[in-house]
Ligand SMILES: Nc1ncnc2c1ncn2[C@@H]1O[C@H](COP(=O)(O)OP(=O)(O)O)[C@@H](O)[C@H]1O
């Protein structure tokens with residue numbers, strides 16, 4: 001794994017979504033060429049990559065082609081098959097390590113790992129079969145049943161208020177392995193993006209405060225409106241998790257802040273994260289440039305934030321004329337761009353669907369209050385609910 005991959009070389013990327021698209025442009029800015037492996041002909045990353053290998057992630061001919069071409073490879077989504085990363089790791093530098101991805105892919109392994117390393121998590125129980133789903137401890141109710149695998153944006157989750165609802169939720173998920181977590185009385189939710197090199201050098205970005213709507217990230221406010229002590233503690237937890245994992249690459253750690261002031265690790269993503277998009281416009285080094293740097297074995301960049309930032313996600317709903325309409329039209333982007341410190345990012349997805357991540361806007365300002373004002377105005381003008389709640 002030692003040595004560096006010099007600009008001009010090819011880097012490989014598993015997955016073609018918007019996180020991959022932003023990785024591509026960061027890598028290309030540093031002079032690399034990028035090959036994307038993704039089955040979708042119109043994937044956001046595939047359309048900006050220097051080469052798009054259109055195939056499944058376990059297609060052996062495609063993996064062989066990718067491994068002949070690239071000097072290093074990474075992933076933009078955590079559900080990439082571990083076997084694909086392991087195959088590539090025999091022939092090229094791969095970050096993050098497949099073993100770390102395997103932990104982050106599975107809530108049961110993730111919770112067990114965090115517990116074993118004494119990072120506080122919400123009280124939970126593992127549900128592997130009907131008997132376990134029927135014998136849950138009372139202190140976990142009310143709670144949330146979450147599928148161990150393939151959950152995202154609140155999908156694969158059910159809130160439960162009684163023991164019988166736990167059993168019903170477990171059955172409704174088809175009997176797959178789940179965790180039941182006690183519902184935490186949240187003051188807020190925060191996340192920390194960290195990057196760690198193969199030498200153990202580690203940096204973190206300022207803490208983001210995250211607001212969700214219908215289980216999907218709506219807004220990230222950075223710096224989070226928490227005390228400096230709590231922000232420092234959150235960054236230390238995230239750095240501690242990265243080193244306990246012997247992580248290499250960019251990692252996001254989501255944390256709950258409970259009303260009684262505790263920080264609980266919720267989940268981790270072994271890649272750049274939606275809540276870290278502010279780093280593109282607000283920081284010296286973006287999470288995507290850092291992903292390139294770690295993969296290529298280059299020194300880490302500065303994570304300092306120039307200005308307060310509020311990121312607003314743009315879901316496909318913005319393309320619909322009104323909440324009940326089936327009519328899709330291009331939003332009036334002047335509503336965003338009339339704010340000179342609002343930075344618009346669109347992912348080039350052809351089809352707007354409700355709940356689909358289509359882009360984001362980062363509002364910058366000398367003070368957080370001004371950035372929040374801009375975010376509120378943009379939400380209102382684009383018809384995104386919840387501008388009053390920021
Ligand atoms: N134990 C919990 N207590 C309170 N709220 C929770 C709990 N678990 C999840 N949530 C809420 O649901 C959201 C999604 O849950 P999460 O575990 O992050 O799954 P994912 O982001 O993969 O859908 C969280 O951001 C939080 O708002």
Ligand SMILES: [Mg+2]
Nearest residue numbers: 153254266267
């Ligand atoms: Mg989450």
